[in-house]
Amino acid sequence: MQFGNKQCYFDTPQIMGVLNVTPDSFSDGGQHNSIDDAVAQAQLMVDNGAVFIDVGGESTKPGAVAVGEQTELDRVVPVIEKIAANIDCIISIDTSKATVMQAAVHAGARLINDVCALQQPDALSTAAKLQVPVSLMHMQGEPRTMQETPEYGSVVGEVYEFLEARINACLGAGIKHEHIIVDPGFGFGKTLEHNYQLLKHFDKFQYLKVPTLAGMSRKSMVGNLLNRSVDDRLAGSLACALLACSKGASILRVHDVKETADIIKVFNKMNSTL
Ligand code: 7PM
Secondary structure, X not given: OEEOOEEOOOOOXXXXXXXXXXXXXXOOOOHHHHHHHHHHHHHHHHHOOEEEEEEEOOOOOOXXXXXXXXXXXXXXXXXXXXXXXXXXXXXXXXXXXXHHHHHHHHHOOOEEEEOOOOOOOOHHHHHHHHOOOEEEEOOOOOOOOOOOOOOOOOHXXXXXXXXXXXXXXXXXXXXXXXXXEEEOOOOOOOOHHHHHHHHHOHHHHHHHOOOEEEOOOOOHHHHHHHOOOHHHOHHHHHHHHHHHHHOOOOEEEEOOXXXXXXXXXXXXXXXXXX
């Protein structure tokens, strides 16, 4: 897949490092300080094996309230500009807002990662116009309330059909098939059981004929199963990542890049051994 002037092959799983640029994520000792902190963290993740850096300025955690457009722009644009100028990686913008997509791509982002799958006003037409790859994620409900009562007949079937419909919407809007990635959206309007059904059947999403992204790092599907706090979920997250690899995941969206790079090496070694 082509991201600007960078080619990325998904013959082996690739790592997307999570870079949250919300105020709670960085010691806010002034604007410049927090920008430099974010860029330094991105550099560390790239040094440790991340190919993508996913920059997010809007918290999409369950129960989170939406942030304003200008706030999100002020957070992400300076960080994207500085990463684009200094680090050899593919910058992904984690947003659902058309204006933020536009500004982020202008600043140097080369992948639009939208947890709303381009369903917000103007998002589909804007992404089509920008001509960069897009990642389409499934979510049931909206972040503020999605974890209250998730319900499905068949979670795998319903997520699959949603992603198929969004692929078709993208194609209809003029987005190229070679520019589409799909993601079942672990933790977004799903119970523990739903999340593990999606993991067990992650291989089914390959029938959509586009690369797949899995984001399970530090999520409640690890924490609630194991009874671990957010900072004690590494082993569980790595187990999820390895299982996603074995079921064909193209991109792993993770916080712990160095450790995830190690498990991918183990996975690749097994696959290349006769
Ligand atoms: C709870 C739910 C806590 C989600 C934190 C999060 C994904 C994403 C996020 C994902 C794609 C987090 C998140 N998760 N984008 N953005 N896929 N494509 O772990 O699973 O940071 S937010």
